[in-house]
Amino acid sequence: MLIKPAPDILPSEITPRAVFDDRRRIVLRAGLGLAAGAALWPAAIPRARAASxxxxxxxxxxxxxxxxxxxxxxxxxxxxxxxxxxxxxxxxxxxxxxxxxxxxxxxxxxxxxxxxxxxxxxxxxxxxxYRMRCVEGWSMVIPWxxxxxxxxxxxxxxxxxxxxxxxxxxxxxxxxxxxxxxxxxxxxxxxxxxxxxxxxxxxxxxxxxxxxxxxxxxxxxxxxxxxxxxxxxxxxxxxxxxxxxxxxxxxxxxxxxxxYSNVNPAVAHPRWSQASERRIGEFRKRPTLPFNGYAEQVASLYQGMDLRADF
Amino acid sequence: MKKLRAPSAAQLAAIKLAVFLLCLLPAAQLALGWRADALGANPIETITRASGEWTLRLLLITLCVTPLRRLTGLHWLLRLRRMLGLFAFAYGTAHFVTYLWLDQFFDWRSIAADILDRPFITVGFAAFVLLLPLAATSNAFAIRRLGGKRWQALQRSVYAIAIMGVIHFWWLVKADVLEPLVYALILAALLGARAWWREQERRRQLAAPPPARHLQKKTIRIVPMGK
Incomplete structure (x- = not known):
């Protein structure tokens, strides 16, 4: 009897552990979603169809x-x-x-x-x-x-x-x-x-x-x-x-x-300060962090560079 | 048609009330939007932007009064000008307070750095400061106190203020100058019309021959012919 090897499973096809562990809740949620979708039909259809x-x-x-x-x-x-x-x-x-x-x-x-x-x-x-800092002085936190x-x-x-x-x-x-x-x-x-x-x-x-x-x-x-x-x-x-x-x-x-345009609170844009930012959804401004808070990961890329000149 | 030329006192009062309410509309919209959280993702930016734009629009509308009056002969339009100017000042104040309070939260060091280092804020701030004496003298008492001529000379600084307002907007935008360009063109037309009329007036006076020297200070009697 010939046993064929299973075709390769693409990494993207592997169910993430978190999703696997959470499958019952997900199924339940999907069921609720369907019920809600039925109630809102047809407005909810495109959303329900979008592949997560x-x-x-x-x-x-x-x-x-x-x-x-x-x-x-x-x-x-x-x-x-x-x-x-x-x-x-x-x-x-x-x-x-x-x-x-x-x-x-x-x-x-x-x-x-x-x-x-x-x-x-x-x-x-x-x-x-990730944090996202716009050069205009506002920021968001976005799950990409x-x-x-x-x-x-x-x-x-x-x-x-x-x-x-x-x-x-x-x-x-x-x-x-x-x-x-x-x-x-x-x-x-x-x-x-x-x-x-x-x-x-x-x-x-x-x-x-x-x-x-x-x-x-x-x-x-x-x-x-x-x-x-x-x-x-x-x-x-x-x-x-x-x-x-x-x-x-x-x-x-x-x-x-x-x-380069690295986020840098010490280098002002000629027309506005970059020292602080308004996080969308918040009222008061908060201080802007060097490299938008990722200095630990990326500062070494710029060792020996003058980031005021190479702004 | 006649009514339009010379509205009665009651009609004028009604017109004034209507203009007053219209001018309040943008502020009401912002206030309700703020309460309902309907000013978008960045409400402070929305308020800053709207109050600034309405300051500029009301300044331009105020500057429309004289040319409109001249073109249409509706002299009562002049009676609306003070209110329009004061509304421009009110929106300018709201714009400035929004910046001080909501945007900078009274961070005086940061505010001082902005005013000193950032040309678009410098010119906007200067325009606002120049509006203060105009608003303060927008009353009959100040006109009497200063005398009509001096009062008018002072109020003419509104031309410079409007120019500064447009520059403030122009220098603020990052790349797309289309909107400030529209304001600049309208302002250029309003100031250009005045310059043109003034030039016409000057030419008319030059063209009219001055009275001959030997006739000056003499009474000329016009006697009917044949007597």
Whole structure:
């Protein structure tokens, strides 16, 4: 009798331990959800259908209280869809999220184009609850779902000459701003060691659900120790390069937005202080922490650098 | 039509009341929104932004009175100007207090650093300080006390204040200057109209020949022909 070996189980198919242990409660909750869904039908259907992203917990997560979902999905900077904080939630729904590919090219041994559904299975998804500090002086705590960007970059095998990663984002003038408020398509960049840092997250979801368009669906970057604009949204191309790439905000106002843009309470933006921030949902401001509180993990990346000059 | 040109005292009072209530509307909206937690994810920013924009809008509306009156001949519009100006000042005060209290929570060191180091705050603060004497002299007593000419000269600083207000907004935005540009164009039109009228007036006076020297201070008797 021939016993066939079981087909390989993808890591993303393995039920996380927490979910397994919690299965009875989850089933119960799903049942309640169905009942509630039936009561609210058809309004509740899209929500019920959205596949929850099973994610592993991460030691990098903060235990601070996450910002409310409606603030995270309703108060956004995504200038392609308008410069008002409410514009992205109003307008980004026009963006088609499938088919979507992410092309990784440049100084790599194995350039490759990833389909978005391939990306979702590339590495086990983790939940990373990160602080997010906007350069404008407000902050949130957001439970992201994703995996380290390093997992993706390792697959394409960066060459020895590679020094930086450039991130190019989706631009469609049919549905996005045509006025050149910034240089379109929006581009961001990281030094390769920053890109490979375990905190740097290739992000596919938040609050356990696939990203909404206004949050940079279907795939974005999250670099928690840098100001929010470094975390490019709706990425279509990553280029591994030798020279420091041009970045959108740096092009727009080089004296205000440096390439590094690490969160730094000691370096004021020319037009406002960066010493404190307002956490969305809180009344009083709180002090801003060096590297947004991730100094222990990332400060060594910048040893010997003058962070006032390389702001 | 005639009524529109010369409303009765009762009608004017009704118009004033309506304008007063309209001017209160944005403040009421913010107050109710605050109570209902309906001002978005960052309510303090919403209030700061709205109070600032209404200050600027009311300043521009105040500056519309003279050109509108000139174009339409509706002279009673002038009777609304003081109220509009005082509402601009009220929203400016709300904007300033929001910054001091809700935004900075009376962190005087941080406030001083803002005013000294950040040009957009410097110019906004200066504009607010310049509004104070205008508001303080917006009454009949001050006009009598200062005399019409001096009072008018003082109140003309509103032109500079409006320009500073637009600069304050322009320097504040990160990249998209479309909105401040709209305010700047409206203000340019309002100030431009005044400059143009003034120039016309100057030319008219130049064009009119001055009375001949030998006729000055002499009574001219006009005698009917044929007598």
């Amino acid at each position: 992203l099973g994610s592993l917990p991460s030691p990098f997560s903060t235990d601070e209280a996450p910002t409310k979902l409606d603030a995270v999905t309703g108060y956004n900077n995504f200038y392609e869809f308008g410069t008002d904080k409410g514009d992205p939630a109003r307008n980004a729904g026009k963006m088609a999220l499938r088919p979507w590919t992410l092309q990784v090219e440049g100084l790599v041994g194995r350039p490759r184009t990833f389909d978005i559904d391939e990306l979702l299975k590339l590495a086990p998804l983790e939940e990373r609850i 779902n994703g995996f380290p960007l390093a997992a993706l970059l390792k697959q394409v095998e960066p060459l020895g000459s590679a020094k930086y990663a450039e991130f190019l984002t989706h631009y469609d003038p049919e549905i996005m701003l045509r006025r050149p408020v910034l240089h379109w398509p929006y581009a961001e960049g990281l030094r390769l060691d920053e890109a490979m840092h375990p905190l740097t997250l290739l992000t596919l979801g938040l609050y356990g659900e696939p990203l909404l368009p206004q949050n940079g669906a279907p795939v974005r970057l999250v670099v928690p120790w840098k100001y929010g604009f470094k975390s490019a949204k709706s990425i279509v191309r990553i280029r591994v390069v030798e020279k420091q790439p041009a970045t959108a905000w740096n092009l727009a106002a080089p004296q205000e937005y440096g390439f």
